Amino acid sequence: MANTSIELFGKTLKNPVMNASGTLGYGKEIEPLWPVETMGAYVTKGLSLEPHHGNPLPRIWDQQYGMINSIGLQNVGVERFFGHYFPFFRSRRIPIIVNFFGFSDDEYIRCAERIKPHELIVALEMNLSCPNVKKGGISFGKDPEMVYAIVKRVKEATSIPVIAKLTPEVKNIGEIASAAHEGGADGFTLLNTMPAAVVDVSQMRMPLRGGLSGPVMRPIALRAVFEISKAVPVPVIGAGGIMDSTDALAFLMAGAKAVQVGTATFVDPYAIPKIVEGIGEYLTRQKCANLDPIIGCTHREDSGSR
Amino acid sequence: MNDREGRIESNRMVAPGYFLMEIRLRGALTRPKPGQFIMLRIPGTEVFLRRPFGIYRYEKEKLTLMYRVVGKGTERLARAKENEPVAVLGPLGKGFHIGPRDHYIVVAGGIGIAGVHSLIETLGQKALILFGCGTKEELPIIEDLAPLKPMVSTMDGSYGLEGTVVDLLDSQLKSLKGNSEIFACGPEAMLTGLKKRIMEERIPCQVLVEERMACGLGLCFGCVRETIDETEPFKRVCKEGPVFDLWQIRL
Ligand SMILES: Cc1cc2nc3c(=O)[nH]c(=O)nc-3n(C[C@H](O)[C@H](O)[C@H](O)COP(=O)(O)OP(=O)(O)OC[C@H]3O[C@@H](n4cnc5c(N)ncnc54)[C@H](O)[C@@H]3O)c2cc1C
Numbered sequence: 001m002a003n004t005s006i007e008l009f010g011k012t013l014k015n016p017v018m019n020a021s022g023t024l025g026y027g028k029e030i031e032p033l034w035p036v037e038t039m040g041a042y043v044t045k046g047l048s049l050e051p052h053h054g055n056p057l058p059r060i061w062d063q064q065y066g067m068i069n070s071i072g073l074q075n076v077g078v079e080r081f082f083g084h085y086f087p088f089f090r091s092r093r094i095p096i097i098v099n100f101f102g103f104s105d106d107e108y109i110r111c112a113e114r115i116k117p118h119e120l121i122v123a124l125e126m127n128l129s130c131p132n133v134k135k136g137g138i139s140f141g142k143d144p145e146m147v148y149a150i151v152k153r154v155k156e157a158t159s160i161p162v163i164a165k166l167t168p169e170v171k172n173i174g175e176i177a178s179a180a181h182e183g184g185a186d187g188f189t190l191l192n193t194m195p196a197a198v199v200d201v202s203q204m205r206m207p208l209r210g211g212l213s214g215p216v217m218r219p220i221a222l223r224a225v226f227e228i229s230k231a232v233p234v235p236v237i238g239a240g241g242i243m244d245s246t247d248a249l250a251f252l253m254a255g256a257k258a259v260q261v262g263t264a265t266f267v268d269p270y271a272i273p274k275i276v277e278g279i280g281e282y283l284t285r286q287k288c289a290n291l292d293p294i295i296g297c298t299h300r301e302d303s304g305s306r
Numbered sequence: 307m308n309d310r311e312g313r314i315e316s317n318r319m320v321a322p323g324y325f326l327m328e329i330r331l332r333g334a335l336t337r338p339k340p341g342q343f344i345m346l347r348i349p350g351t352e353v354f355l356r357r358p359f360g361i362y363r364y365e366k367e368k369l370t371l372m373y374r375v376v377g378k379g380t381e382r383l384a385r386a387k388e389n390e391p392v393a394v395l396g397p398l399g400k401g402f403h404i405g406p407r408d409h410y411i412v413v414a415g416g417i418g419i420a421g422v423h424s425l426i427e428t429l430g431q432k433a434l435i436l437f438g439c440g441t442k443e444e445l446p447i448i449e450d451l452a453p454l455k456p457m458v459s460t461m462d463g464s465y466g467l468e469g470t471v472v473d474l475l476d477s478q479l480k481s482l483k484g485n486s487e488i489f490a491c492g493p494e495a496m497l498t499g500l501k502k503r504i505m506e507e508r509i510p511c512q513v514l515v516e517e518r519m520a521c522g523l524g525l526c527f528g529c530v531r532e533t534i535d536e537t538e539p540f541k542r543v544c545k546e547g548p549v550f551d552l553w554q555i556r557l
């Protein structure tokens with residue numbers, strides 16, 4: 001059996017597969033189907049300083065190759081997560097990445113401060129797609145200066161490694177990534193959902209505006225992973241439309257050290273365990289002892305910009 | 307809970323817009339409770355997410371659903387042919403709780419009957435069945451309940467009482483003695499009407515509510531309903547429901 005483990009921020013994860021934030025509840029809900037420790041790490045639902053009730057309904061709508069969601073970051077707040085849900089991961093010794101967000105700089109900082117280092121916490125994942133209420137609602141992740149400043153402050157507030165999760169809704173994602181890296185980001189998750197809308201023609205209404213995810217996003221995310229993993233010397237985690245192990249391998253080959261699977265779980269609740277298994281089988285078939293020859297292998301043959 | 311591959315065994319229209327579909331599963335489901343549901347993978351590739359449906363009947367690896375055509379998923383389902391492959395995740399959610407009562411009243415509006423059909427089969431003669439729909443053309447969907455003598459109302463008065471199923475309930479409540487419990491499933495307007503009608507008596511009532519779903523497992527928080535719970539008011543219909551205490555949810 002090939003070794004699928006990876007090193008991430010000094011911790012060993014048994015495989016490079018995680019769920020994407022907000023797509024696996026609080027972790028326990030999937031257990032009637034498979035144990036959460038099937039994955040290398042569990043990524044929490046986005047947590048905020050105070051509980052959030054989220055957006056009105058409808059919150060989801062599907063398209064042929066993806067879905068649009070407007071959950072609105074409903075969550076129980078960082079305090080209740082650690083009081084009520086974290087003990088489950090502790091008792092089972094499951095590594096976690098804590099996704100968090102705020103609607104102001106202070107909310108980000110205070111939320112990060114509340115999360116105490118723990119051997120099971122691999123990293124904090126900053127969701128940079130949130131609108132900054134103090135700056136008239138422009139999202140934190142769209143402006144390089146804002147990205148630099150917020151990442152820097154979060155880094156000062158915590159000793160846990162910090163991952164910047166970027167939004168695709170920018171002209172030059174490389175520029176945003178450099179800003180985050182200068183601010184001290186220890187890694188990246190690429191990508192978050194893309195702003196999108198639905199029109200119901202029969203009712204002449206727009207029932208939903210939200211974030212697009214699923215296979216439609218895959219080529220966009222792959223390109224971001226490729227470019228940023230080449231340009232910035234820190235781990236990149238790939239996300240966006242990964243449906244099976246071939247997709248996951250594509251992200252690893254494009255330069256991702258790990259992958260996150262979101263929407264696929266709604267289409268096939270066993271997508272994650274199948275991807276974990278498929279990566280192992282691929283390594284065995286290719287006679288690779290581990291993931292080293294896979295991760296970023298497409299960088300070597302790249303013949304320049306296109 | 308299981309995720310089972312299956313094949314469509316039959317798919318027929320029972321009334322205009324209403325279909326009954328039998329699915330032969332490869333392997334058994336965990337025994338479903340009345341009120342639980344499944345997530346169905348629609349055949350073909352046009353429909354991305356699964357769709358939730360009540361378990362109309364389940365026996366020995368054969369699952370029966372009743373559905374009404376409302377949009378692209380159910381339209382595709384209506385065109386589905388014998389032998390087309392599907393996948394069924396379930397049984398999901400929390401079903402009805404049947405406690406000891408003198409009377410059970412089942413209130414169903416239109417396709418809401420699909421959600422309470424297996425409950426009615428469980429309660430049998432012990433239940434008073436009240437069914438409301440638009441016109442008498444829809445009545446074939448309760449044909450198989452005839453031995454249980456359901457009471458009917460139609461909006462156009464073409465059969466039974468003219469009016470809503472809540473009007474029908476109203477006509478029955480006065481004659482009931484002892485303690486009763488209501489089980490209901492139907493459109494939102496029916497549920498609000500029902501709540502208003504039984505507010506004064508505060509009759510115990512469980513309702514099966516519907517919401518658009520992505521996962522059906524409590525993973526995405528796409529399907530929430532507001533309740534009176536103060537710490538976590540927004541409950542997931544697929545996980546904490548789909549059956550709720552009428553007096554706990556906000557309508
Ligand atoms: C627990 C549960 C059990 C259900 N049981 C049954 C059943 O036994 N038989 C049946 O016919 N239907 C049932 N439904 C409703 C059924 O899921 C929807 O009709 C179906 O998902 C619509 O899919 P569509 O692709 O055809 O519609 P879409 O194209 O997605 O939407 C078309 C229209 O349908 C409405 N709609 C979409 N999803 C739902 C929903 N979940 N509930 C109500 N309206 C919706 C939308 O508001 C929209 O106007 C149930 C729903 C839930 C949550």
Ligand SMILES: Cc1cc2nc3c(=O)[nH]c(=O)nc-3n(C[C@H](O)[C@H](O)[C@H](O)COP(=O)(O)O)c2cc1C
Pocket residue numbers: 020021022023045046047069071073099127165191192193212213214215217239240241242260261262263264526
């Ligand atoms: C229902 C849903 C909820 C999400 N919630 C969050 C969240 O709380 N925080 C976050 O950073 N991303 C969130 N996302 C984005 C995903 O984590 C992921 O980046 C995106 O969906 C792309 O991956 P996918 O195509 O595999 O789903 C959410 C996505 C979905 C579909």
Ligand code: FES
Pocket residue numbers: 518519520521522523524525526527528529530542543544545
């Ligand atoms: S449908 Fe995903 S939480 Fe209910």
